[in-house]
Amino acid sequence: MTIFKNKVVIITGASSGIGRQMALDLAEDGAWLVLAARSLDKLNSLEDECTQLGARAISVQTDVSDENQCKALIDATIAEFDRIDILINNAGITARNRFDEMQVLWPFEKVMQVNYLGSVYCSYYALPHLKKSKGQLVGVSSMTGKVGVPNRSAYSASKFAMVGFFDALRVELADSGVSVTVTYPDFVETGSRLESIGPDGNSVKEAFKRGGKVMGVEEASEIMLEAIAQRKRESILSTRGKFTPLLKILFPNLVDRLVQKAANK
Numbered sequence: 001m002t003i004f005k006n007k008v009v010i011i012t013g014a015s016s017g018i019g020r021q022m023a024l025d026l027a028e029d030g031a032w033l034v035l036a037a038r039s040l041d042k043l044n045s046l047e048d049e050c051t052q053l054g055a056r057a058i059s060v061q062t063d064v065s066d067e068n069q070c071k072a073l074i075d076a077t078i079a080e081f082d083r084i085d086i087l088i089n090n091a092g093i094t095a096r097n098r099f100d101e102m103q104v105l106w107p108f109e110k111v112m113q114v115n116y117l118g119s120v121y122c123s124y125y126a127l128p129h130l131k132k133s134k135g136q137l138v139g140v141s142s143m144t145g146k147v148g149v150p151n152r153s154a155y156s157a158s159k160f161a162m163v164g165f166f167d168a169l170r171v172e173l174a175d176s177g178v179s180v181t182v183t184y185p186d187f188v189e190t191g192s193r194l195e196s197i198g199p200d201g202n203s204v205k206e207a208f209k210r211g212g213k214v215m216g217v218e219e220a221s222e223i224m225l226e227a228i229a230q231r232k233r234e235s236i237l238s239t240r241g242k243f244t245p246l247l248k249i250l251f252p253n254l255v256d257r258l259v260q261k262a263a264n265k
């Protein structure tokens with residue numbers, strides 16, 4: 001793939017996991033990268049790796065739940081590269097608990113601020129520049145943005161919100177030359193741990209193990225970048241994920257049982 005050569009690509013949540021892998025893959029392709037997340041040290045070392053692979057790259061410390069920092073991210077991108085071709089809204093956190101066992105409700109706001117509003121803020125400030133370049137907006141949702149998953153009500157809601165937002169934007173932008181791609185990873189072994197908020201509001205760390213229905217991060221990045229390269233409207237990463245939307249229409253109770261079974265594993 002050389003489709004991304006000299007394309008200015010912003011990746012939020014680039015410091016680890018899927019975002020980090022996409023940055024490395026895009027660097028190999030010669031993209032000009034803007035790496036955003038809260039952990040500046042991790043971004044700086046990734047920037048070095050990307051530069052060694054032949055890319056241009058800068059790191060911009062950003063908390064996407066803060067609108068001003070999202071604006072600053074876009075300003076920094078324009079100051080360095082004078083254009084934006086692709087914005088990948090990948091930054092994410094989760095919350096893991098049954099709703100009736102939650103002791104505090106602020107995790108709902110927090111997850112929404114990062115996953116959904118972070119995408120809204122970054123997209124808003126990037127959009128005028130994307131219109132000029134006839135560029136691309138990308139949202140990294142989840143299969144929990146297609147079906148509600150038990151113990152993930154806050155996370156599912158934020159991923160559904162992302163989908164509604166980007167689906168609406170796709171239609172609004174139909175004549176602008178800006179395309180919108182939403183990706184739906186299933187379980188992806190990232191080597192890192194998705195930050196998760198527990199029922200009492202304390203942070204818990206969770207990792208996925210490779211094997212079974214878990215995809216490697218390299219494969220996930222490859223599938224998502226292929227979809228972005230082709231400006232696809234959506235990319236569902238797992239085979240079971242591809243059947244789920246149709247099954248949900250035809251046999252919704254069966255899907256509920258399958259989701260319950262998967263969540264209990």
Ligand SMILES: NC(=O)c1ccc[n+]([C@@H]2O[C@H](COP(=O)([O-])OP(=O)(O)OC[C@H]3O[C@@H](n4cnc5c(N)ncnc54)[C@H](OP(=O)(O)O)[C@@H]3O)[C@@H](O)[C@H]2O)c1
Nearest residue numbers: 013015016017018038039063064091092142187188192194
């Ligand atoms: N792994 C999976 O199985 C899976 C499945 C479906 C969907 N996804 C989605 O894929 C995306 C990437 O997840 P991952 O699995 O690669 O997890 P990860 O390794 O934990 O990466 C999450 C990234 O988001 C960043 N982040 C978190 N809060 C942020 C904030 N407030 N501002 C800016 N950046 C923030 C983190 O960096 P800092 O901590 O440095 O800020 C990190 O770089 C997420 O949107 C996730 O929901 C993952």
